[in-house]
Amino acid sequence: MSGRPGRARPTLAVVGATGAVGTVMLDLLSTRDDVWGEVRLIASSRSAGRHLRVRGAEIEVLALAPEVFDGVDVAMFDVPDEVSAEWAPVAAARGVVVVDNSGAFRMDPAVPLVVPEVNPQEAANRPKGIISNPNCTTLSLIVAMAALHRAFGLEEMVVSSYQAASGAGQAGIDTLYAQMDKTAGSRMLGQRAGDLRAVVGDFGPFPAPLALNVVPWAGSVKPDGWSSEELKIRDESRKILGMPGLRVTATCVRVPVVTTHSVAVHAVFGREVTRSGAQRVLSEAPGVVLNDDPERGEFPTPADVVGTDPTWVGRVRQSLDDPCAVDLFVCGDNLRKGAALNTAQIAELVAAAL
Numbered sequence: 001m002s003g004r005p006g007r008a009r010p011t012l013a014v015v016g017a018t019g020a021v022g023t024v025m026l027d028l029l030s031t032r033d034d035v036w037g038e039v040r041l042i043a044s045s046r047s048a049g050r051h052l053r054v055r056g057a058e059i060e061v062l063a064l065a066p067e068v069f070d071g072v073d074v075a076m077f078d079v080p081d082e083v084s085a086e087w088a089p090v091a092a093a094r095g096v097v098v099v100d101n102s103g104a105f106r107m108d109p110a111v112p113l114v115v116p117e118v119n120p121q122e123a124a125n126r127p128k129g130i131i132s133n134p135n136c137t138t139l140s141l142i143v144a145m146a147a148l149h150r151a152f153g154l155e156e157m158v159v160s161s162y163q164a165a166s167g168a169g170q171a172g173i174d175t176l177y178a179q180m181d182k183t184a185g186s187r188m189l190g191q192r193a194g195d196l197r198a199v200v201g202d203f204g205p206f207p208a209p210l211a212l213n214v215v216p217w218a219g220s221v222k223p224d225g226w227s228s229e230e231l232k233i234r235d236e237s238r239k240i241l242g243m244p245g246l247r248v249t250a251t252c253v254r255v256p257v258v259t260t261h262s263v264a265v266h267a268v269f270g271r272e273v274t275r276s277g278a279q280r281v282l283s284e285a286p287g288v289v290l291n292d293d294p295e296r297g298e299f300p301t302p303a304d305v306v307g308t309d310p311t312w313v314g315r316v317r318q319s320l321d322d323p324c325a326v327d328l329f330v331c332g333d334n335l336r337k338g339a340a341l342n343t344a345q346i347a348e349l350v351a352a353a354l
Contacts, residue, residue: 009037010073010351013096015087017041017052017061020170021078021101024340026054032344035351042068042075069094073354074347077101078340092129099346101133101339106236108132113239115139116345117287118146123349131346136338137161137218137229137252138236140261141330143311143337147285148278148326149241153270156247159233162255162262163218164302167334168205173258175204179211180256210256218252227252260302261334268325275318278326282313287337292316300331309336 014029016022022043029039030053039054041061048063062068064083069075069091077084077091077100084102091098105111105128112122113132123131134142140161145154165172179200183189189196190212200209208215219228234248255262283290291300292314299314312331319325332338 009035010354011038011040011071012036012347012351013040013042013069013072013075013091014078015042015064015075015091016078016083018043018047018050019078020166020173021335021339024335025076025078025344026052028336028340028344030055032348035348038071040068040072066090066094069096072096074099074350076343076347078343088130089128096129097126097350098130099133099343099350100130101343103135103232105130106132106134106232107239113236114346114349115142115146115240115342116349117143117285118240119242120349123346124353131350133339133343133346134236134240135229135232136167136332136334137163137261137263138233138240139338139342140311140332140334141233141263141265142237142240143287144282144285144313144328144330145237145265145267146241147281147288148267148269148273151277151281152273152324154241154243154246154267155270156268157237157249158266159248159250160264161218161229161233161250161252162214162257162264163229163252164255164257164259164261164334165206165210166259167218167254167261171205175202175206176210176256176258178202178204179209183211206254210254213256215254216251218254257302258306259333259335260306260331261338262300262302263330264327265330266319266325266327268322270324272323273318273326275316275326278316278318278328282316287311288313290314290316299329302331305331306333307336308333309341311337 045063050061051058075091075096081102081104084104088098165176196209229252230250233250238246289310289312300312315329317327
């Protein structure tokens with residue numbers, strides 16, 4: 001609902017409505033509480049004229065242009081960085097509050113980086129009219145880590161990610177399925193160097209075969225051997241938690257999973273943290289599901305988590321060598337909370353204040 005009694009419900013624009021994240025966004029708009037009046041669907045000129053079903057109605061997709069933002073209150077951008085960099089300021093200049101899912105503005109000090117379960121108050125501080133949505137890998141872990149930070153005082157994270165093919169977009173999904181088709185039925189692949197590369201042929205957006213393999217690289221090249229995904233986890237976690245000196249080390253690995261990122265975390269705190277203490281905090285944290293009974297085979301996996309909204313946590317252990325450290329395993333659907341859901345939650349925060 002709008003924040004002002006009697007006021008018309010705000011108009012929403014979804015930019016990138018036909019993409020992988022946009023498709024999930026339309027499903028969320030159709031299943032979450034309906035706080036919106038008009039919904040406009042916007043995409044590139046190639047997709048203009050298509051009709052997509054939202055909230056039980058068929059809506060025509062409009063071509064991205066300045067005038068499509070006239071009368072819009074909030075716009076959710078689910079487009080590549082370069083498109084957001086060009087068009088988000090255009091929308092903001094027309095009075096639209098932009099919630100951007102790209103990486104174009106995340107580290108801009110004048111653009112808040114918001115996770116509603118962690119720092120919702122930052123959504124009101126938007127001097128450029130733009131709010132940024134964190135990277136999907138960061139979102140897979142930050143809700144759980146923020147809850148533990150509030151309880152025990154986080155000082156350091158060592159993170160290893162296991163990132164799904166869909167993190168590379170539709171091209172990543174298509175590449176994994178194509179490689180799976182080519183490798184199906186063979187028991188010899190992977191036993192001799194070079195065989196798998198020869199059979200799969202096209203690596204798509206990945207630097208090595210993904211089927212029957214893991215690839216210790218995600219993102220673009222950064223200085224000193226780091227990848228952009230690894231630095232995003234560090235820099236975005238610091239900004240969301242308001243901890244510019246937080247020590248973070250990340251290694252990002254792509255795995256042959258279609259959707260849902262997983263993260264193994266070694267976290268060091270300022271106070272002693274027991275397994276039961278960490279479990280208690282996580283069990284009470286909004287947006288977190290604790291699934292942690294390994295003796296009975298209960299812990300989160302991508303196959304269990306895909307299509308769900310929360311952050312799932314299991315394998316919680318107190319460090320054997322440090323009473324102030326815990327280890328845990330986190331799973332989150334990278335297309336839902338990792339992208340579309342968090343964007344929708346931010347937009348709803350804005351709508352409630354209009």
